[in-house]
Amino acid sequence: MKKKLLVLTAAIALTSVNTILHAAGDIHAGKEKSASCSGCHGADGNSESTTFPKLAQQHASYLVNQLLAFKAGKRKDAMMSSMAKALSDDDIADLAAFYAAQKISRNDMPVLPANDDDEDNEDNSPNTAKTVEELIAQGSDLYRNGDLTREVSACIACHGPHGEGNKPAAFPVVHSQHATT
Numbered sequence: 001m002k003k004k005l006l007v008l009t010a011a012i013a014l015t016s017v018n019t020i021l022h023a024a025g026d027i028h029a030g031k032e033k034s035a036s037c038s039g040c041h042g043a044d045g046n047s048e049s050t051t052f053p054k055l056a057q058q059h060a061s062y063l064v065n066q067l068l069a070f071k072a073g074k075r076k077d078a079m080m081s082s083m084a085k086a087l088s089d090d091d092i093a094d095l096a097a098f099y100a101a102q103k104i105s106r107n108d109m110p111v112l113p114a115n116d117d118d119e120d121n122e123d124n125s126p127n128t129a130k131t132v133e134e135l136i137a138q139g140s141d142l143y144r145n146g147d148l149t150r151e152v153s154a155c156i157a158c159h160g161p162h163g164e165g166n167k168p169a170a171f172p173v174v175h176s177q178h179a180t181t
């Protein structure tokens with residue numbers, strides 16, 4: 001019980017720090033500052049390339065956390081670490097407010113990658129015997145129910161019934177993200 005309370009207090013403390021950052025966020029200033037991000041993440045946070053995550057419609061709380069983590073070196077990425085180092089707290093708040101206010105784009109139906117390991121694979125058939133529909137059903141089941149035998153928690157508990165995440169808790173939106181990022 002005590003432990004639970006401690007965790008809860010810590011979570012509230014963390015959230016309130018980010019609320020202060022978020023409260024100061026200015027969408028219009030964020031849009032101007034996003035010019036240096038748009039080459040990779042797209043003008044409205046919907047990156048065309050699946051190498052770069054979409055930022056549109058993501059919770060500002062989560063975006064703030066990630067940018068602070070890159071800046072502090074807790075999360076590392078060759079491209080993002082140097083980008084984040086140059087950002088002030090105001091920049092981070094403005095950028096997060098801007099991306100959170102954009103609408104995330106929908107994805108096309110995924111295409112399974114061809115099995116490149118098999119040299120005889122002339123018709124580029126995929127690396128799995130399952131169809132896309134079967135894989136989506138399998139993912140949906142894991143998302144909703146988790147898997148006790150492998151101790152995987154149900155994702156829905158934190159990321160919500162529609163992948164919408166949880167803003168106060170800074171649990172990210174996961175729907176419509178590129179499958180590979």
Ligand code: HEC
Nearest residue numbers: 036037039040051052053063066067076077079080083095
């Ligand atoms: C040169 C390309 C590039 C530029 C420019 C860039 N990013 Fe990124 N960004 C990336 C990549 C790659 C990742 C994924 C890193 C990883 O896998 O951990 C990323 C990840 C992020 C994430 C984490 C997203 C998530 O879902 O966890 C945020 C937030 C972010 N970038 C914000 C920004 C902002 C704000 C700017 C501009 C100030 C910016 N990026 C500029 C390439 C870039």
Ligand code: HEC
Nearest residue numbers: 053065142143152153154155157158159170171172173174
């Ligand atoms: C107990 C809560 C919890 C559960 C359960 C959970 N997640 Fe998460 N997830 C989080 C949090 C919190 C983060 C962000 C971590 C951070 O701030 O670095 C996250 C991050 C992610 C991200 C990265 C998002 C991004 O934009 O980069 C993905 C993808 C993800 N989770 C998918 C899943 C899947 C799939 C499952 C189920 C198998 C799952 N999560 C279960 C809390 C949870």
